[in-house]
Amino acid sequence: MNPFCHAVRVISPRRAPRPLLTTVAVLALGGLALGGCAPSPTSPTPPSPAPTVDTAGETTAPVETPAPSETPTPTPTPVPVVDKAADTVVLFTITATMALSKGEADFIEVVRSPRTMTKAELDALHNGGCGDWPERIPNPKVQEVEFTSKLVSGTWPKDDEIFASAGSWLLYSGDWHGYQAACSTGIIPVPGKASALHLISGDDPDGGDGWATQDYGFGLVWDGAEPPDSGDPKVTACAIKVTPAAESASELVAHWSKAPQPDPDYACLFGEWT
Numbered sequence: 001m002n003p004f005c006h007a008v009r010v011i012s013p014r015r016a017p018r019p020l021l022t023t024v025a026v027l028a029l030g031g032l033a034l035g036g037c038a039p040s041p042t043s044p045t046p047p048s049p050a051p052t053v054d055t056a057g058e059t060t061a062p063v064e065t066p067a068p069s070e071t072p073t074p075t076p077t078p079v080p081v082v083d084k085a086a087d088t089v090v091l092f093t094i095t096a097t098m099a100l101s102k103g104e105a106d107f108i109e110v111v112r113s114p115r116t117m118t119k120a121e122l123d124a125l126h127n128g129g130c131g132d133w134p135e136r137i138p139n140p141k142v143q144e145v146e147f148t149s150k151l152v153s154g155t156w157p158k159d160d161e162i163f164a165s166a167g168s169w170l171l172y173s174g175d176w177h178g179y180q181a182a183c184s185t186g187i188i189p190v191p192g193k194a195s196a197l198h199l200i201s202g203d204d205p206d207g208g209d210g211w212a213t214q215d216y217g218f219g220l221v222w223d224g225a226e227p228p229d230s231g232d233p234k235v236t237a238c239a240i241k242v243t244p245a246a247e248s249a250s251e252l253v254a255h256w257s258k259a260p261q262p263d264p265d266y267a268c269l270f271g272e273w274t
Contacts, residue, residue: 088112088144091211091246092253096218096268097237098162103154104236105190107147107218107268111166113245114141114202114211121171121197129182130169133199137209141202143167145216147176147194156190160233161221164188165269167214169199179221187221205250212250212271219267228266235261238268 094109117125121142125133133140147164164176165185175192178184188194201209217238222228238261246253256270 088115089245090243091143091249092216092240092242092256092270094217094240094268094270095237096235096239097152098218098220098233099236100156100160100233101231103156104152105156105162105233106150106152107162107164107188108149109164109166109216109218110146111198111211111216112144113249114143114200117142117197124171125169125183125199128171130171130199131181131183133169137199137201139202140199143198143200143211145170145196145198147174147188147192147196149188149190149192151191158189161187162190162233163219163221164194164196165218166196166216167198167200167211168209171197171199188218206252210250212246212252215269215271217267217269217271219263219269222266232266234265235268238264240270 089112091111091113093111094107096107098105098107117140125140143166145166149162161179163179163185164187169183170186171183172178172186172194173196174194176186176188176194176196178186183199186194186196198211198214200211200214201207204210205212207213220228220233222232240257242253242257259270261267262269
């Protein structure tokens, strides 16, 4: 058991946020030593060509042989641009409905298969205070995750916050704000639309830091000192649709939909948590 250490709630994904220490992975490039060469023996300097005189008595300057041009500097190979949509498929989709006395909202999370990071994404993870991932994950990849919240009826108070979870290391964009350590679970407003890059191990999905060992879904953010108020949002529907691509890649996902929810009134979570 390794619960997220959410500062303001009890209902939370299991994985703890990473330390607020920015780790920079330094890639040491070994230089190529150039071997020394012994100087060549001194050769006599060939005489310069003599000027010529034409029949009219005018002197013509000798023709100098041009020196060989220097070898052109090779152009560096550009960093390849990764087509984010290429070679990725949807692994699973989580849908949840939460209701309170003032309104009702739907939440959808779509998680895609792992892909290679772009250089810009790698730099963002290095500079984002995402903790010790370079030491933990020798073969890092990312998943694209999309979060959507939609107001179905009534109104949704701003202080009734819903977290959107997708694993341990996340870079969010769009409608969201954080409330924990850098690169950990964020909050999505209602209505709202956000996306995230989920950093995982690119090796075995069911192995350490693989995508099938993570937590995904939505839940109420609340102070764990007391139970939620009677007027707080509650989960009225919670489901996951796993694709054949996910089932063929992982043995763990087959059990996700059958496992009981850890707190079915206030969270809709699938993954290692279940």
